[in-house]
Amino acid sequence: MSGKVLMKGNEALAEAAVRAGCRFFFGYPITPQNEIPEYMSGRLPEVGGQFIQAESELAAINMVYGAGGAGARAMTSSSSPGVSLKQEGISYMAAAEVPGVIVNMVRGGPGLGGIQPAQSDYFQATRGGGHGDYRTIVFGPATVQEMVDVVGKAFELADKYRTPVVILGDGMLGQMMEPVVLPEPIDPASLPPKAWATTGTGGRRPPVVINSLYLDAAECEAMNRRLQAKYREICAREQMAEIAFPDSEYFVAAYGTTARICRMAIQEARARGHRVGLLRPVTLWPFPAEAFETVIGRAKGFLTVEMSLGQMVEDVRLVVAGRAPVSFYGRTGGVVPSSDEILIEIEKMVEGGGSM
């Protein structure tokens, strides 16, 4: 298995970012993602990059805004309470069309909560915890390898669409080790130039401006229409999902860590003769509605499982729109559901206990 290395999720993510051409990292410590800034503090100077431990999450996201606006691939990472503090900044990035990657290794909330893994920031990530009509692309990787893979994709899409991209992990994904194959490093100098970025005019061109202020309502709406057109394009092109056992009658919808556990439960359920499949969104926004459409014709029921008390289930319900029962099972606050618990819920669904 040459090329494989055993890495902690947080460190693999950080190394993948460096290989994706990220040279600027701005962060503020918070458990359970400290290995990301710690790794970056050692690694970035080696590749001519810069690491700053910012004075706060607010400062960090605004440094990303500055660096991203200046044309660089920049990243920040945090966990739940820290990500709440970044919402104004993310809204600014979305509005000013500044690319950048924001990692949230979700922990139990609300409030100070706990530090164990959770998925209860789904609403915040997919609906925009900040103000205004904006969205961010959101990835919900399920393995350390997938985390590495989506990091590259995140930087690519951030630049392509000039938009902030969120990677929604959780404490478990960040802390666990798994073998990964790391991608070939990209030299940031080889990336296409960004004519819109602030670099100094050099006296050779008119000034560029990175801005989100539109005092005239019609202009502000026009900015929004531009964003919405972009979002429609993203929805059309960038949905990612995995379907295991697509010919099933019942489906469990889950992402990230939870999806791994659901997979175990599904294996057991199938062993017991139930025709159950897994529908695993990889992009949480755009929500992979198309994947749902491919199975909805024959689906007799959906069970959404989350480490939250019911967030992604709304997206499932919105897609299913009454065409099949949708039930929900969730644990929260850092409790990871067991495959046995999920198996019980699967059997309830199969026996018709699913609620709309």
Next chain:
Amino acid sequence: MSGKVLMKGNEALAEAAVRAGCRFFFGYPITPQNEIPEYMSGRLPEVGGQFIQAESELAAINMVYGAGGAGARAMTSSSSPGVSLKQEGISYMAAAEVPGVIVNMVRGGPGLGGIQPAQSDYFQATRGGGHGDYRTIVFGPATVQEMVDVVGKAFELADKYRTPVVILGDGMLGQMMEPVVLPEPIDPASLPPKAWATTGTGGRRPPVVINSLYLDAAECEAMNRRLQAKYREICAREQMAEIAFPDSEYFVAAYGTTARICRMAIQEARARGHRVGLLRPVTLWPFPAEAFETVIGRAKGFLTVEMSLGQMVEDVRLVVAGRAPVSFYGRTGGVVPSSDEILIEIEKMVEGGGSM
């Protein structure tokens, strides 16, 4: 019309808060809600209260957390970007079960956006822009009088359920003047005592603690289950909505300022012979699902109109769950839709142009 006074929305709201027993206001200026802190800065000292212009919105919400935890009726107000900055604090209040009222006079977003009225912070308010599985009660008043009325209700429910309550207005509601009847003032000293509040033990009782940290995942989940039980109770008891022309075949769903304009359009549509009614949520969370259920049997279609590019429409779709077509019309960034535009959309709906 004795007892009526002509007041600006922001000032009426502020005076209503004082009359509801609010003695502590912590805010940071931002257009279009500056009249609230300005009014409070003059008024609160008159009634033995305290006004602080905080150093930021973050400080302001955390002062509310302190004052609310100490047992007082406390309030803060802001507008979109400022409210994004309060999300961590609101999540803390929800988790630590600290009552308080947060006003958002929404303006065009995202980013710095503009200062004209908008409704594009609906997701943030109703889904929790902060981290974790929490909700806040959210009111979406449509007139200056209703704003006055919900302020009293907001403080009452905040105390009753020990939860933060959000009032979602917009620049127009804050800036316009309308005649209002103000309620009789409540003397805060007459309110029931709060045994859970920090007041000093006086050496007579064990210490009380206001806290949201639960390092043990099971305890953190237990805190969440407690919150969810409360939220279920709120959903069961506190939904508020208005239905105009309940015997209609088609319904326009809209709240706040937009609902006023929809009402004009509906009058015109009915004059043209269309059987169209208005379904106006007053509580945005809990979303008034029960009101929808009363009409859904005969409803041939719903049109959701918002000053956003589609946020509350998700709640409408979740309630309707495929039982009728749901279409959407929105303006954003500070543009207020005209009744003519809405009329056109109503006619589209009636003619079957509504999309799911």
Next chain:
Amino acid sequence: MTSRDTERPLGAEVVYERPRALADVVTHYCPGCTHGIAHRLVAEVLDELDVAGRAIGVASVGCSVLAYKYFNVDMQQAAHGRAPAVATGIKRVHPEAVVFTYQGDGDLAAIGTAEIIHAAMRGENLTVIFINNAIFGMTGGQMAPTTLVAQKTTTTPRGRDPARAGYPIRVCEMVSVLDGAGYVARAALSSPSNIARAKKAVRKAFESQLGGYGLGLVELLSSCNVNWGMSPGDALRWIETDMIPVYPLGVFKDRSEAGAEAARMEVAG
């Protein structure tokens, strides 16, 4: 002298007993961590001034996050950095209460910089216990704004390089510039004599509140032997050899000394 005698010997004079304002629990602090000493000093002062019954404490986010379990007084746990704002809210509601925050150098001097400066600017009658251990203890030893030049932390693996990560921030010097600061002092928890001085400073910082002189802030140079990678004893020595030269001890401001009622601010309440 076995550990089981919990009775006070008859007729003996008490030199030291556990202060009543400290809850009777074992803390989660690492062995030798001076957070424990700072807690004790605060509790002793609350007892001596006889104000525990009207004290309301604000725990911050850092190793001392669980402080709400350790003081025998009403407590609010505050979001990271926001303790001075939370305390302000409490104090305005209960002007007669004795309100204090207990904050680390990450909490107070990084994310909470604006809150402490503005509580001082407003002259809030609060007491701030500021634990400067030159590191983020709770999260596992990252750089703090107070980390010394060349000090190794998990985010300055080659030592703090001022060209990239800046210079240690001197909170007392900065806060004492503000007119609303009533008492500002720095002490060290590194030896019995320094601890005795620290206690005096803590007491003064509470008296500043009681006298209505404005914000009382005591910076306590503390150890984090675990994240410094030292023995508890070596950590105390490092405070004296390495920290004190960068963070000189002393009283930076004392409005009560200006004597005269003139210096006295009206109690904001």
Next chain:
Amino acid sequence: MTSRDTERPLGAEVVYERPRALADVVTHYCPGCTHGIAHRLVAEVLDELDVAGRAIGVASVGCSVLAYKYFNVDMQQAAHGRAPAVATGIKRVHPEAVVFTYQGDGDLAAIGTAEIIHAAMRGENLTVIFINNAIFGMTGGQMAPTTLVAQKTTTTPRGRDPARAGYPIRVCEMVSVLDGAGYVARAALSSPSNIARAKKAVRKAFESQLGGYGLGLVELLSSCNVNWGMSPGDALRWIETDMIPVYPLGVFKDRSEAGAEAARMEVAG
């Protein structure tokens, strides 16, 4: 001398012409607002140092929010208070660029307190133009942290009462405590002679960046005649009679003066 001659008279020596780094548009500032003077000084210095082509400015939120339309250089508009963080991000990406922020007293001394302190702490090689007009101009005249005691604003309708609203914050005095601050000075835009001194200070603050001495900050005492409720001329006089006594003019720190390369920080880049 009609307003239509835009040509330079042949053979005449230029005493004053519009600086090239200033965009040729009419600003939205109120008549007599000294924001316009501050803009001009910055542009003149950019021209004189011949760095407009490598300048990147950061506009903040306040009356000067539209500064991105007024300077003839690349600009980023920053969230309220965060300009120093945004500028830090830019400067680290383009260490050879000349990066400056332009911030009001609400932006820099209220919501953005942590960001300015920490940019100074890090010794970021940035230039900060800080407009102290003792008020929140943009939002209609609320109290700023720099509002004078007894000054009436829309949120201190009876005049700023220190017992409730605190004391004016002196930014230069506070920032100059930090080792990473390279140049810190206060000047006033109240008269031609003060403006001449202000320009020197602005130039020094840019030179501090170019020389790698760390953060260069110039506080400019400015007028907001509209929200002060004064005529433009009276507002300038009020700066001199009321503001300067509270905010003394002068250079608070100049690391380049310490001469020697010793004082020079490595350019963080």
Next chain:
Amino acid sequence: MKGLVFFDEDRCKGCGLCVPVCPKDVIRMADRINVRGYPPAEAVEPERCTGCGLCARMCPDTVIRVYRQTPARAGKG
């Protein structure tokens, strides 16, 4: 020393700040209104102008340009 002072009248906001700073009392506010609705500053007896530049330094709106005709060159101007 002879000064030449020019006002870009349509930029002027009529704030009047340039008037008192002129040591030669060259400037006054005009009676008319410019395109922006403000009474612009204008030079009276411009020949008194020494080209000291104080007015331009004071003007917040870069309305004013000032030149100096050096005695030697004055004739060639």
Next chain:
Amino acid sequence: MKGLVFFDEDRCKGCGLCVPVCPKDVIRMADRINVRGYPPAEAVEPERCTGCGLCARMCPDTVIRVYRQTPARAGKG
């Protein structure tokens, strides 16, 4: 002057900070392990203790109580 020093052994975290501060070398770390898994501090030759209290002042975990038998009262104790 006679001191009395008590160690609440199960609170002790074995940090050893009390040991070097005792001017009378009364304190040492025990060989055993307490309920928390730490070797606790203990008094050797407690009669040497003067009751100065330095050890208690140094202890981060309020393990130590110190009393003083004033000479006059010593007999009555």
Next chain:
Amino acid sequence: MRLAVIMAGFGGQGVMSMGQLLAYAGMFEGKEVTWLPSYGPEMRGGTANCTVIVSDEPVASPVETKPDACIIMNRPSLDRFEGAVVPGGLLVINTSLCDKPASRGDLRVVALPATDLAAELGDVRVANMVALGAFLAVEPVVQAASVVDALKKALPAHRQNLIPLNERALALGAETARAQLTA
């Protein structure tokens, strides 16, 4: 009855308070009213305006893109609002600060030098009341007396002495308007 009027002018011309007085007066007469200002920094030096709606029924929306009437206190306001008025609607124009005549032919127009008339009364600041008087003479949506009542409520004690002047201004405006209409 439902009448929507937009009032517009420079910041200092008192258009906001003119609108508030009309709304107050409507309220005193038991009518439903709303007052909606333009707001924000663009006001600075530019034009300010407000919309007042007086109606027998609850006012659905305070926004009116097709007002029944406009009171135009300066030239930029004419440019901005003339086109919005409904056909047959009313334009009151302060010719003292608006050198251009109305260009639409389908409107009722009252053009009077409100500022000059106010100056003649001794205080240019009552130009707004002159214009309001003219407006009410043509669209008597409220009694002028109610406006005076509103003024009594609105003015602090030490300003009550201004009431006679304002009454004269209202009357002068009404007179001038009537003269024009009958002419």
Next chain:
Amino acid sequence: MRLAVIMAGFGGQGVMSMGQLLAYAGMFEGKEVTWLPSYGPEMRGGTANCTVIVSDEPVASPVETKPDACIIMNRPSLDRFEGAVVPGGLLVINTSLCDKPASRGDLRVVALPATDLAAELGDVRVANMVALGAFLAVEPVVQAASVVDALKKALPAHRQNLIPLNERALALGAETARAQLTA
């Protein structure tokens, strides 16, 4: 083949690195592996533990509430994890720091004084390798040689001299375990 093992002990006993070495070794042998630590401040002074899963198929979940085996390095860990092991599963107990015997009768138990044995080898820090050797002797989920390979990869150049000691520790553990099983 799929085997889940939890390793638990005091912070300083090297349980985390023991787990990582096992995972590494599995990876070298082409197996699928995951390693999951407990984390957070509660570790401070308390017990640390990690879960390693070695499998022929991709590992669904890194969490295992019913491990096939536990390596117990101290007493609190026995109290916490004994109950979790699947019936018929394996318990390796370091008796040097765990004075209590296993209480369940349905488990295979290897009890050895790993810390004392390590001390005899000259360094208590290899107690973890003694225990790992014992574990692998009973559950040969990977070759001991792969663990040594992993160690070679993991140790920095200046620590490679420790390899023989670790090899001896592995072997000693294995020997002791085999003796117990055959006994």
